[in-house]
Amino acid sequence: MGQQFRTSSNGQIDRGRILSFTFDGKPYQGYEGDTLASALLANGVRLVGRSFKYHRPRGIQTAGSEEPNAIVELRTGPRKEPNTRATTIELFDGLVANSQNRWPSLNFDIMSINNLFSPLLSAGFYYKTFMWPPSFWTNVYEHVIRRAAGLGTASTEPDPDFYEQCHEHCDVLVVGAGPAGLSAALAAARAEARVILVDEHPRLGGSLNDENYSINGKAGSEWADEIHAQLEEMDNVRVFTRTTLFGYYDHNVVAAIEKVSDHMPVPHQGHPRQRMWTFYPGRVVIASGATERPLVFGNNDMPGVMLASAARAYVNRYGVKPGRRAVIATNNNDAYRTAIDLHHAGINITAVVDSRRQPDEALVEELEKLSIRLMTGSTVGSAEGHQQVSYAQIVTTQGDTLDPERIDCDLIACSGGWNPNIHLHSQSGAKPVYDDSILSFVPGKSRQSEVSVGAASGSFSLQDCLAQGVSAGTLAARQTGFKSRKMAAARADNESDYAIEALWISPTPYNKSYKQFVDQQNDVKASDVALASQEGFDSVELLKRYTTQGMATDQGKTSNVNALAILACQRGEPLPEVGITTFRPPYVPVAMGVFAGHTVGYDFMPVRRTAIHDWNTKQGAVFVEAGLWLRARYYPQKPGDTMNDCYIRETEATRNNVAIVDVTSLGKIDIQGPDAAEFLNRLYINNWLKLPVGKVRYGAMLREDGMVFDDGTTSHLAENHFFMTTTTANAASVLAHMEQYHQIEWPELDVVFCSVTEQWTGIAVAGPNSRKLLEQVIDIDISNEAFPFMSVGECMINNIPARLFRISFSGELAYEINVPADYGEQAWLELLEAGEELEVSVYGTEALGTMRIEKGHVAGSELDGRTTAQDLGLEGMANRSKHFIGKHNSERPLLMGEGRLQVVGLKSLEEDRNLRIGAHLVDPRVKLETVSQSQGHVTATTYSPQLGCGIALGLLRDGASRHGEQIEAVFPLDDETLKVEVCHPVFIDPEGELVRA
């Protein structure tokens, strides 16, 4: 037993291929070609979910991506996907789906009690209900709302699939492969334009697959297959199936999601689950069709109420009877086709209820021939039944509601008219306009290179769709530079008028109060729209936010126009005055994974490694990220070595002997040209014109606002040739800054420069024995007399060409060596080998940081973009008699005056206690309660092996004149207070005797 709701024939399903699946744990069978929704209907499953707020039973309302109700959790384990629409899920063997938003079961859901409390849950209820007391927000309301109003739950396991991002260019992009889109694509392709055709479904044809149309004397779907075959044979055409265009962006860039593997249990080996396409079309032909809107009547959300077009699609495309006894309710001609198609499929049509008083005569005759009862001037007042429809109450549209006729049925197929799918047009920046003849919005004036055709433009006749497609495709090819040949449109064999008359809301039986749903996904009723309007939320954008109408996975595809019409009735204005909300991407829900693409995990961002990286790895170094660089942070020597053990040992080894460190990540910029010195003179606050060749100078540069931007050393290598280093963090921005000033402000300067960061490996050799070590491998005289502090020169390190800089970040006698990056590891190894007798060691960035704090060098945490040269103690370097970037703005009185945060040293006065980064510096007489009581903060801390206590650098209000003061470093998050002494930021060797030794 099963699939008792299948028709005996017809449909695009393969009845020979049986697929098994489960819903809420119960096994069912369907056929290849089914969606989950059609397979559930075939098995008589009509209750598939509970609604968002009231937990009302809900069924399948549509047959496409506009579905508001049949939202299920698909698959299990790491591939579990919540909130998927059963109407778009292609059935596969072994599919597992579960209903959502119900407990303990779909049939008996405790929270459906909300249905009785619905007056409390009306429009804007959370703005009204969850107001006070404030403490309830985090403790009560958030938990209650999350539990009660949730939809599905996402998997917490990592996504096992991968996603791709691709780009493609074309002349003409056609969106949608229905009669209009296929015609457009073929016409443009025949003119030899490069054409891309995308369609959401696995099979081209659009509505032709859902309807009993005939084109050129054959079935519509057959015609579509033929056009598809022709397109596939053309080299200039790419057809994307299972691909939905979800966003139309500036400059005619559009994005689409291709569901490569979602119709399979798991993706084929090496295939992505989904692909995001960015298309760059010359011209876009939007043939995205139209979406039917439901009628708004009492209990119109009950399982068994369905769009008339969806009922047709289930019969014609899937060979499924969505019910056994059907009432067809409509305000237009279109739904008559539902009555006829369903009748031929063996469904008993108990009545066609038409709100119009004088329907189309030909259609009336056709119903008479089939002995189908027609009720005019009437509509469904309410659907009645327990968990699904068992009868309809029919009322007259003239307001005679006291004597409703009861008609037994298990299906109410309704049509409130059709809305052109104008989403992409609206996303492109254009404003849709209201068309009174179809009572809906149609595309307005184009803002980008796009045109809508067929049903998407409000033309619902098949012949119009075919003809408009051909002319739009032909024109698009011509507009993108192709000579078009004349092509005749295909011939539609059957036609009917649309002829809609407005019916926005039905009278209710006995004028009783009924729940008349407008937005079924968000449980927004007609009364909520009215209430919002009464409470002043009567513009469309406010209505949307206040009631949530039009939000969530369906984005109001079936509900928007009905809501606007009801709002217009409330305001007593015509619908076009009310306007329409702006459509925003994405058109359909898009998985986050596809936006990330391959940039996840290891590939999240590139990693930059120095030439010493492999050696560091072999040594068991612990690394730290510095921008994209991986730098050795410290080197554990034995199991159990902590970071503190390591950096203290490494610092002591440097200060007492000699050690080397990898400093490759510093930015390096090679600068050449006759005006190179002048260029530097304008970039830096200090003087560069008289720096002799062979000398290095420390420089600081400001931004135009007067704040310090970066610092580093620049060396005069040769006449017209300088070599700049920047901080690791600012390497890229300093280069961009230099390019900006050179290209825009000072094009007269004859200078060129480029980044050479990756061309050189940098190794610092530091410590009292550094000269002794270098002398063993170097070919030049590096005695203090021959190569004093701040010298630079070329040399050989054994057989490796190198540049030698006598500079020191540690405060010790030190050198920095640059060798071509390919020699980096070799130079490192040779230094270690040469230093074996001296017992040379290595150090990482922790020890580097400790020594820079001890020496009081400012770095990134002090150069925070808010500090001036004066704040950082660098003002002495500035030459204010010349011009430099930031000079004028750094002289603004408030920057020069009192009250600035200035860099200071801080010493812990408590044994075995270190300062913490970010701690506030506070007057000990004050208990820190507000941030205004803070006089500054700690920027960098360490334990100083040299001083035997915790030390730090900090920024303290007027700190330069407060050395010797005792204050407190307060860390309120952990309720910690530490007594500290303010001191000069240079803790060791303030005269710089060591570096000059």
Added chain:
Amino acid sequence: MLRIDCPWCGVRNEDEFSYGGDATVERPADHASQDDWYHYVYTRQNPAGPHREYWHHVNGCRAWLVVERDTVTHEIFSTAPASPNLPDPDGRAR
């Protein structure tokens, strides 16, 4: 997504460029008043409509460009090198 026509590289995606600020403000002369320097850094028009702005082809040829763009529609009317000294896009000396 903006598509910017770099004079050297052709039409490229916005993500190859970084925005470089208002190109209508002129950097004051060295001896200009404090007030001029203040306005140069801190005050900007915020036009709705055509505007000139700097873009840096930072993930491309590294040229600074002056782009005329409509801030409402994002339409780009022209793209030109900011520097008069860069080689001509067609390879001729200028």
